[in-house]
Amino acid sequence: xxxxxxxxxxxxxxxxxxxxxxxxxxxxxxxxxxxxxxxxxxxxxxxxxxxxxxxxxxxxxxxxxxxxxxxxxxxxxxxxxxxxxxxxxxxxxxxxxxxxxxxxxxxxxxxxxxxxxxxxxxxxxxxxxxx
Numbered sequence: 001x002x003x004x005x006x007x008x009x010x011x012x013x014x015x016x017x018x019x020x021x022x023x024x025x026x027x028x029x030x031x032x033x034x035x036x037x038x039x040x041x042x043x044x045x046x047x048x049x050x051x052x053x054x055x056x057x058x059x060x061x062x063x064x065x066x067x068x069x070x071x072x073x074x075x076x077x078x079x080x081x082x083x084x085x086x087x088x089x090x091x092x093x094x095x096x097x098x099x100x101x102x103x104x105x106x107x108x109x110x111x112x113x114x115x116x117x118x119x120x121x122x123x124x125x126x127x128x129x130x131x
Contacts, residue, residue, distance in 0.1 A: 010053050017053060018043040021083070024057050028064050029114060031080045039083040051090060058098055059089040061106035068113050 010016040021043035022035045046056055063086050067077055 014044060014047050017047040020053055021046065021056055024060055025083050025086075028060055028080070029068065030064070030077075035083070042083040042087070046090065051094065054103055055093050055097070056086075056090065058103045058106060059086050059093050061103070061110055062093075063089045065106060065110055065113070068110075 010020040018040055022039060025031055025039065025043075026033060026035060043056075067080075070077070
């Protein structure tokens with residue numbers, strides 16, 4: 001019999017893993033409100049490569065924070081339209097894992113920036129392929 005902890009562990013179930021990645025993705029600032037089929041494929045690819053969900057969350061937060069703390073005098077970047085945008089950061093973290101506690105730091109940092117900016121300054125779009 002499979003232990004309950006394994007049944008509820010997204011890292012051991014592809015459907016839970018993909019759903020968790022997509023939820024993390026759409027909760028970020030400047031990402032679509034809905035995911036696309038390519039986004040689902042990207043999440044499944046990470047599952048198949050056995051990339052831990054915690055590492056994916058770290059990559060998503062790190063990339064988002066890098067975008068948000070750019071100097072004000074530089075032009076704004078366009079919205080993120082695809083989960084594939086985060087692939088280079090996932091690769092970076094696979095090569096150079098972060099220390100323990102870094103994910104919690106990123107969560108707090110993003111929360112502080114979002115709270116400071118307020119919801120009106122956070123851009124969201126309905127579709128992943130909006131133009």
